[in-house]
Structure formats: structure tokens, C-alpha cells
Amino acid sequence: MGQLGTFLPFILMFAVIYLFMILPQQKKMKKEKEFESSLKVGDKIITKSGFHGKIAELTEGTAVIETMSGKLKIEKSAISMEMSMALSTKK
Template sequence: MEQLNQFLPFLLVFVVIYFFMIRPQQKKIKQEKEFEAGLKVGDKIITKSGFHGKIAELSEGTAVIETMSGKLKIERSAISLELTAAANKKA
């Protein structure tokens, strides 16, 4: 019984860390993967570095976007926001 009382604080700390740090991070990663999978050619996007463009081509892990100055090949994970759905929601 005394051993259980010694390990109870450690167990409680682990539970708190799980629910406040690990679980939300896993949820965020899942949402990002769903977002990347839902992208399609023709979507207007903004990259994490601030480039605005329209998706011209999609492949397994990369995307080619058309910008005012030409085409750029970027990683799908570099896309932070899809503007087409946001514009359709407002209308």
C-alpha cells in the first residue's frame, strides 16, 4: 500500500501530461493530414511562408502552385490555408 502511495504522484503527472500535451498534439497532426489529403487541383492556397497561389499539380508529397511570378514546387506540408473553401463559406 505504501508503494502505491509513492507512485501515485508520478502516475498523476503522466496522466496530466497525456491529456494536456500528447493528446492535443496527436489530434492536430491528424487534422493536418486530413487537410493535406483534401487538397485538389485548382484550390487557391497560402503557404506557411506566405506565398499565395493556385494548385496546378498534385503528387504524393508535393504540389506545384501557380503564382504571379511563375510556378513553384513545394511540399504539401508547407500549405497552411486553403482559400477556396473559405471564400465559398462567406458567399
């Protein structure tokens, strides 16, 4: 019981950290991956840096978006999930 009593606070701390920090981050990453895989040509998006555009081409890890000033090639991970979802609900 003495050794268990010594390690119990550390075990509880790890459990709290896992529940409140690691688990939500893993869920967020999974959701972002699903969002990236659901993108298709023609979707209106906003990048994390604030560019608005429409997807013109998609490859494995990149997307070409059409903006008012031309085309940009960006990483799929640079597309903001939150802003793009907000845009799609305004349609």
C-alpha cells in the same frame, strides 16, 4: 499502499501531460494529414511562408502552385491549413 502512494504523483503527472499536451498534438497532426489528402488541383492556398497561389499539380508528397511570378514546387506539409481554410470561407 506505500509503493502505490509513492508512484501515484508520477502516474497523475503523466496523465495530465498526456491529456493536455500529447493528445491535442495527435489530434492536430491527424487533422493536418486529412487536410493534405483533401487537397485538389485548382484549390487556392497559402503556404506557411506566406506565398499565395493555386494548386496546378499534385504528386504524393509535393504540390506545384501557380503564383503571380511563376510556378513553385513545394511540399504538401508547407501548405497552411489555417490560412487556406480562411481563404475558402471568403469565396
